[in-house]
Amino acid sequence: MATTPTTRLSKQARREQLLDTAAALVRDRGTDGLTLVTLAEAAGVSRPIVYDHFGTRPGLLLALYRRLDERHRTATAQALRETTPVEDAVARVISAAYFGCARDMPEVTAVSAALKGNPEMEATRSELADGYAALMADALAPYSELPRAALRLRCAALLGAAETLAGELARGRATEAQAVEALTGLILDGRARPRT
Structure with missing residues (x-):
């Protein structure tokens, strides 16, 4: 009886496959349904393969969080490249992407x-927030007279406001359009010129 040969993936391709499967498990079952064992079963691989890639459940969740953040940042950067280089449009793209x-x-x-x-998650969140604040500052720099460090600090504060607005959205106290409008207004106010 002939058997179908299995395709051996590179370590990086296997990791991507495992993270795709992990994201699908979280969407379908929530984070409680994601363990190294359930991931191995869903991906059709042995448990040692999953353990080799992530070590622990927190390691898996951190890798998934980093990957999702990277996808978000990539999508935001792409949207910024495709928008009209006008400050209102840039602010709206940042808000809509968030x-x-x-x-x-x-x-x-x-x-x-x-x-x-x-x-480890707190350190990761801080690192990723710094990167996103830098992305925002780069996009807004042409429209601001603030020194780079001051603009980046305002962008960090805007991310805190965005997180609060996301909470309002999650609780049904705002629509996505209202949250985008509010954040866009805050961005346009926050990139202002230095006080004299």
């Missing part, structure tokens, strides 16, 4: 919540 992430990748919020209190 809330679009919550809509298009709901597993980000679930994974983040599952890792609350994890010291």
Whole structure:
């Protein structure tokens, strides 16, 4: 009896496949349904393969969180490249991308919540927020007279406001359009000129 040969994936391709499967599991079952064992079963691989890639469940959740953040940042950067280089349009793209992430990748919020209190997660969130604030500052720099460090600091504060607006959206106290409008207004006010 002939058997179908299995395709051996490179380590990176296997990791991507496992993270795709992990994201699907979180969407279908929530983070409680994602363990190294359930991931191995869903991906059709042995448990040692999953353990080799992620080590622990928090390691898996952190890798998934990083990947989702990378996809969000890539989509935001792409949208910024494709928009008209006018400050209102840039501010709106940043805002729409932020809330679009919550809509298009709901597993980000679930994974983040599952890792609350994890010291490694707090360091990762801080690192990723710094990167996103830098992305925002780069996009807004042509429209601001603020020194780069001051603009980046305002962008970090705007991310805190965006997180609060996301909470309002999640509780049904605002629509996505209202959240985008509010964040766009804050961005346009926050990139202002230095006080004299």
